[in-house]
Amino acid sequence: MSSIVVVGAGLSGLTAAYRLSTGGADVVVLEAGPRPGGRVDTETHGAYVVDTGPDALTAGYARYLRLVEDLGLQHRLADTAAVIGLVRDGRIIDVDPGKPWRLPFTPALSFAAKIRMLGGLVHARKAIAEVDSYEMSCSAARDDPERSAAEFATDLFGTEVADYLIDPLMRLTTGSGAANASCVNVLGALGAWSSSLKTVRGGLGIVTDELADRLDVRYGATVTRVDDTATGVVIGYHDESGEHEMAADGCVIGAMYHQATEMWPTLSAACPAFGDKLRNVKLISVSLGYSAHTATRAYPVLVPTTENPEALLIFMQHNKCADRAPDGHSLVTIYTDTTVTDSFLDRTDRELELWAAGIIEGLCPELVGRREMSVVTRWPMAGYLADPGFWRRSSRLLESLPTDGRVKVAGDLFGAGSMESATRWGERAAEELLRHLDDHR
């Protein structure tokens, strides 16, 4: 039986550990924090169930959904409300893709913009089908370091569609507007986010909790060193009882890039340009509970940068799944845009609550005077900014990594920052490591 150490009990590390252990390996997971999930986090506040980190997933999350089924949790999968909201001229317009005959009449876009949008979609359909959002190295050649998603979308669809559809779609999928995104993200998001939206009853943390329950996870164990030797790996870590070393046949690193490079410098040495230019996505999520239901039936409410440069996106959680708020109540989550988060990080929770309430209650006046709960979560390392040129650099990093070593990298570095990328790259790390150990047995 091979012995493997997995660093990090986030979704990618836990997925790798689960696949390794069902593949016959003896696996220990070392996690610096006190709980499983990493960026996946569900908190309960009274009768409110709050996903403070990732929120949305689509029917196209093939690996993630298969993992949920393998864990016996398929009964928890649910469809969210199909309605999508768009903020235009200071109000929310509900768009229901389940009623396609109404789409030509939606005031979300002008008639001319709808025609431009259809023309652009027909023109780009082959490219959209070719881009795999969760494995962007295949599409790195399409990434133009000199051309932003905003410029690309304006050429393809015209200004109105670029500003009111593509820009908020980039905010939903990258953490900032189209001016800061790669043009490949436009193609990827149009393909990936055309599927219906799904969720997990009880909160997304149920999946990572279930994975952790089936594994040997040691919490409060911070890995400081991963040494790849000719005969195995040696992991240095510390916990409350002191410094330790653990020898194993292989290792999967599921920590984020900046943490992974500290313990395993081979990662930064493989392609220094990647680390030099890397910018992190920083977000703050503010979730507010209200003792009234919103008029909007939408789950995601897209916010174009031109409407509000500070508010990235809004999720109406009670329209995601009925269990997120008590009957007749609403749970609304709003995020800061990456470009403003630094200037918001020092604000108190109360100041952030008031900022969020001002925007939400301006859009949903039926909620004024009904606020009863608030949760603020700061994410100074929410992900990696997929700016123009990012996918070329990420693809070069992937090509430069040693393929025959005993150390594999999981995480969401090589696909759009998402639970699907984390699952996919966790599984890939496990498969490659099992193959390597088999070949060298």
Ligand SMILES: Cc1cc2nc3c(=O)[nH]c(=O)nc-3n(C[C@H](O)[C@H](O)[C@H](O)COP(=O)(O)OP(=O)(O)OC[C@H]3O[C@@H](n4cnc5c(N)ncnc54)[C@H](O)[C@@H]3O)c2cc1C
């Ligand atoms: C606010 C927010 C909103 C998001 N929205 C969405 C969304 O709507 N849909 C979607 O699909 N995705 C979304 N994401 C992205 C998604 O959460 C991530 O892509 C995914 O969870 C990454 O999982 P991971 O395992 O790769 O990394 P992480 O979850 O970051 O896990 C890494 C783990 O490694 C541990 N670790 C780090 N260093 C060490 C060390 N030295 N020793 C031991 N352990 C260590 C960390 O404590 C952590 O638990 C969002 C993320 C955030 C923050």
